Amino acid sequence: MKNKEIAEIFDRIADALEFKGEQFFRVLAYRKAARIIEELTDDIDVLNKQDKLREIPGIGEGIAKKIDEFLKTGKMKKLAEAMQGISKDLLELLNIQNLGPKTLKLTSDELGVKNLKDLKRVIEDGSLTKLFRMGEKKVENIQKGIALFEHGKARTPIDRALEIADTVVKYLKKSRLIANATPSGSLRRMKETIGDIDILVSGKNGKKIVDYFTKMPGVMQVLASGDTKGSVILETDLEPIQVDIRIVPEKQYGAALQYFTGSKEHNVKIRSLAKEKGLKVSEYGVFRDKKTIAGKTEASVYKVLGLPWIPPEIREDRGEIEAALANKLPKLVELEDIKGDLHIHTNNSDAVNTLEEMVNAAIKLSYEYIAFADHSKAAFYANGLTEERLKREINAIAKLQISYNNIRILRGIEVDVLDSGKLDFSDEILSQLDVVVASVHQGFKKRVTERMCSAIENPNVDIIAHPTGRLISRRPGYDVNLEKVLEYAKKYHKIMEINAYPDRLDLNDIWTRKAKEMGIKIAINTDAHGIADLEWMKFGVSVARRAWLEKQDVVNTLKWKDLKNLLNIR
DNA sequence: GCCGTTTTCGGCCCGACTGTTTTCAGTCG
Numbered sequence: 001m002k003n004k005e006i007a008e009i010f011d012r013i014a015d016a017l018e019f020k021g022e023q024f025f026r027v028l029a030y031r032k033a034a035r036i037i038e039e040l041t042d043d044i045d046v047l048n049k050q051d052k053l054r055e056i057p058g059i060g061e062g063i064a065k066k067i068d069e070f071l072k073t074g075k076m077k078k079l080a081e082a083m084q085g086i087s088k089d090l091l092e093l094l095n096i097q098n099l100g101p102k103t104l105k106l107t108s109d110e111l112g113v114k115n116l117k118d119l120k121r122v123i124e125d126g127s128l129t130k131l132f133r134m135g136e137k138k139v140e141n142i143q144k145g146i147a148l149f150e151h152g153k154a155r156t157p158i159d160r161a162l163e164i165a166d167t168v169v170k171y172l173k174k175s176r177l178i179a180n181a182t183p184s185g186s187l188r189r190m191k192e193t194i195g196d197i198d199i200l201v202s203g204k205n206g207k208k209i210v211d212y213f214t215k216m217p218g219v220m221q222v223l224a225s226g227d228t229k230g231s232v233i234l235e236t237d238l239e240p241i242q243v244d245i246r247i248v249p250e251k252q253y254g255a256a257l258q259y260f261t262g263s264k265e266h267n268v269k270i271r272s273l274a275k276e277k278g279l280k281v282s283e284y285g286v287f288r289d290k291k292t293i294a295g296k297t298e299a300s301v302y303k304v305l306g307l308p309w310i311p312p313e314i315r316e317d318r319g320e321i322e323a324a325l326a327n328k329l330p331k332l333v334e335l336e337d338i339k340g341d342l343h344i345h346t347n348n349s350d351a352v353n354t355l356e357e358m359v360n361a362a363i364k365l366s367y368e369y370i371a372f373a374d375h376s377k378a379a380f381y382a383n384g385l386t387e388e389r390l391k392r393e394i395n396a397i398a399k400l401q402i403s404y405n406n407i408r409i410l411r412g413i414e415v416d417v418l419d420s421g422k423l424d425f426s427d428e429i430l431s432q433l434d435v436v437v438a439s440v441h442q443g444f445k446k447r448v449t450e451r452m453c454s455a456i457e458n459p460n461v462d463i464i465a466h467p468t469g470r471l472i473s474r475r476p477g478y479d480v481n482l483e484k485v486l487e488y489a490k491k492y493h494k495i496m497e498i499n500a501y502p503d504r505l506d507l508n509d510i511w512t513r514k515a516k517e518m519g520i521k522i523a524i525n526t527d528a529h530g531i532a533d534l535e536w537m538k539f540g541v542s543v544a545r546r547a548w549l550e551k552q553d554v555v556n557t558l559k560w561k562d563l564k565n566l567l568n569i570r
Numbered sequence: 571g572c573c574g575t576t577t578t579c580g581g582c583c584c585g586a587c588t589g590t591t592t593t594c595a596g597t598c599g
Contacts, residue, residue, distance in 0.1 A: 025582055029571035060572045098588095100597050133596085137589060185599090196599085224598095226587055231598095244599080246586090259584090264599070271583040282584055 003037055003044045006067060009079055010034035015091045016082035018101045033063045035265075039318070041514040043483065045071055089115040097145035098138070106131055120146070144221065154239050155193035157472060158539060159502040162187065164236055165197050168216065168243055175212050178203045179250055184260040188312045190542035192472060192505045196242040197234075200260045206247040213245050252284050255295035258302075259283035265317035266310075273321065274305055281305075313545040318513075332545045335538050337557040340369035343414065343437050343465060343497065343525030344534075348393050349374035350382035351529035355393070355400055355409075361531040363407050368560045371410035371435040372397065373465075376424035378416040379441050385413070387429060394432070408560050410434040410569070414465060419443040421454040423461070430460035434569045437497070437525075439465035440478060448478040449485060456488040462567055463523050464489065466499040466506040474503065482511055490518050495555055500526045500540025501533070512547035521566075523555050 014030035036058045037044060047053050048071055053064040070076045086108075093104055093116060107113040110131055111122045122128040129139050156164070165183040172181040178201055182188070185198030203209050210230035214222045220240055223231040231244045248256040259267060260283065267281075274281040279288055285295030286304050294300040299309040307324040311332055314320045323329050344358055345351035353361070355372065362370040374393065375384035385393065394411050401409050412435035416424040423430065423438065430436050438455040440448055455461055467485060470477030489496055496515050499506045504527070507515065512522060524540035526533055544554060551557045555566060563569075 023571085026571050028582080033571085058572070062571055098597070102596055133590060133594095135590060138596095141588085198599085224587055229586055231587090260599090262599085264583095268583055275583080280584085284585090 001043045001045070002071065003040050006044060006070060007034045007038035009070065009076055010037065010063070012088075012091070013079055013082045015094055016086060019086060019091060019094065019105055020082070021101070021105065029058075029060075029063070032058045032265075037067075039510055041483070041510055087114060092116070093119060096142065096149045098141040099145055103134075103138075103142075116146070116150075148233075151240075154473060155195055156197075156239065156241055157502050158187070158190060158192055158194060158505075158542070159536075160236075160238065161194035161197055161241070164234070164241060164243075165199065168197065168199060168234075171216050172199070172201060172209075172213065172245070175209070177205055177209050177212060180253065181245075182257060184257060185244075185262060188261045189263065189315060190313050190539075190546060192508065192543070194241075196244055198260055199243065199245045200253070200257055201245050201247045202250045202253050202256075203247055204249070209247050210245070246283075248283065252295050254297035254299070255281070255285045255301050256283045258298045261312050261315065263316050266315040266321070269317050269321050270305065277305065279304065311545065313542060314548060316546075330548045330550050333541060333549050333551045333554050333557060334545075335541045337551045337554070338367075338524065338537055338541065339559065340367045340371070340408075340556045340563070341526050341528065341534060341537065342371040342410070342412070342435055342463060342523050342556055343373045343499070343527050344370055345374050345414075345527070345529045346372060346393075348389065349379075349384055353531050355396055357531060358528070358534075359400060359404060359407060359409060361534055363404075365534060365537075367407060369408035369410060369563065371412040371437075373412040373414040373435065373437045375441075376413055376415045378418060378424040379414075382441075384416070384424075387425065390425070390429065408564075412437060414439055415461075416441050417451050417455045419446050419451070421447070421451040423455060423458060427458070427460055430458075433460070435463065435567060436461050437463045437465045440469060444469060444478045449481040452480065452485050453488045456485070456492050456494050461494060463495045463497050463525075465497045465525070465527070466501075466504050467496055468506050468508075468511075470506055471503050472505065477506070486511075486515055486518055486520060489515070489520050495521045495523045498522055498524045498540045498543050500524055500536040500538075500543070502536060502539050505539060505543050507543070507547075509543050509546035512543060512549065516547060516549055516553050521555050522549060522553055525556070 010030045011034040014027050018027045036056060048068055053059050053067060066076050066078055111127055113119050113122060123139060123143060128134060129136060165187055169181045172178050180202040182200045184200045186194050187197060201209060206227040210225045213230045214225050214232055218235045219232045220235045221233040228247050233240050234243050246260055271281045279286055285292045286301055294304040302309050308329060310320050310324055346355050346358060347353060375382040377384045377386045397409050397411050411433050413433055414437045417438055417440045418424055438461045468477035468480060496507060498512055524544055526536040528534050
């Protein structure tokens with residue numbers, strides 16, 4: 001698929017045009033196109049051949065033509081034209097905080113800056129300070145931006161970000177000045193990784209609150225501190241992270257929460273919808289002329305626009321506003337709907353807890369069932385089970401089940417899909433199990449699509465685990481044609497997994513939604529290697545919610561007797 | 571560049587903070 005490549009080209013064009021001072025909205029159009037194409041699950045080449053590109057909102061005549069040009073010739077004239085006289089190295093510098101397109105253009109025109117090295121040089125020799133509207137402070141801020149840029153501003157995984165946000169909220173709430181504090185932004189939308197942590201605060205004395213905030217333990221640097229806004233870089237035991245707070249009066253909390261939760265794209269659409277109705281939406285409320293007509297609660301903001309409240313997880317401008325207008329919002333699956341976990345490890349392979357300890361932990365979560373899926377023998381690095389040890393585990397589970405009548409303990413395996421495409425255990429053994437979870441753990445570049453498809457064809461296989469194998473910010477995932485794998489899953493009625501391990505979250509939101517649209521059932525599993533990991537279920541549910549999944553799309557929301565039928569368990 | 575039951579032209583979300591200025595431009599979210 002050329003989707004990613006094309007999205008990157010449009011982003012590059014947007015950068016170049018922005019740098020050159022092209023009309024803001026034209027730049028925006030390219031950025032929007034890039035985002036849409038990046039999120040597309042269909043092959044752009046196929047869409048183009050079917051002449052369907054123009055049906056996608058945000059892709060018009062101009063962009064469609066450029067895509068066609070690129071797919072046919074491998075080139076795009078517009079890119080070469082936009083890049084005329086500038087280099088990739090120069091545009092990279094736009095990622096430096098406090099250095100925007102205007103300033104970069106000026107340094108390039110006046111001082112001949114072409115790359116990071118040049119930029120550092122003009123700071124060193126003092127020539128940057130001499131530019132129009134440039135002063136010492138601005139240069140200092142650009143230097144700080146460079147430091148962050150060089151450090152590589154990594155995005156923080158959702159689980160870590162939640163912990164940090166929790167610490168900040170606790171600190172804030174200790175102050176009497178503060179009535180309320182809520183994590184918002186991408187954190188509230190439960191994106192898989194978080195850039196900055198945004199926290200909305202209500203209280204009366206903004207200035208004092210910001211002061212208190214910037215004095216929090218661990219603050220390395222204060223980026224901004226005004227009457228209603230504060231921004232700091234916070235030291236953590238991993239990477240430093242930016243934390244922003246925004247202070248509003250109690251009666252504007254809903255409007256501010258709506259605004260601060262985003263996404264930006266969602267808000268742009270909400271605000272333009274308001275405009276059509278002669279209203280104005282800002283973080284201070286919804287206004288008709290100068291009169292406030294909503295804003296105390298988030299629901300009130302949506303209501304005056306004629307919309308039901310929209311759950312934060314789907315506020316990405318991926319059709320949620322249109323669905324809300326048509327009163328067709330999904331009733332999203334919730335953590336409380338989950339009745340079991342179908343992918344759990346024990347100390348029989350590479351995990352820390354025993355069968356019984358895991359069973360007891362599952363009972364505490366009020367689960368009706370759990371399935372043990374230890375590794376198979378090919379996963380020797382994970383102390384995978386041999387046939388003999390699997391048999392022993394099966395017997396142990398049978399024994400355990402006798403003393404636990406309030407939970408069903410399912411006999412399963414996470415069986416490796418071998419390089420040949422065969423499974424690591426014979427059909428005879430697999431057929432004795434309640435749940436077979438198949439996954440690829442090796443040979444990431446060896447015909448992964450074909451191997452997965454042949455695993456799906458095996459009648460003993462129930463679930464395909466972590467279908468792309470990606471590890472967030474660490475490993476891109478297998479070389480796999482997911483579209484084809486999903487088609488097979490659909491054909492053979494197999495279940496696809498959302499692996500809730502925070503570094504995996506695999507399938508992701510976009511592909512899970514695609515799977516749902518194809519009518520494929522999903523299992524949300526933690527892949528727990530210890531009791532504490534069972535809590536990861538909430539991250540998996542968040543992915544499901546971001547993918548618009550409803551309770552009936554997720555197999556482990558089923559009652560035991562229904563799951564039993566689905567899996568044909570004796 | 572995209573888009574359209576007010577438009578095929580003229581809009582396109584809205585505001586805070588900072589630094590460098592004497593009223594505003596640039597950056598960010």
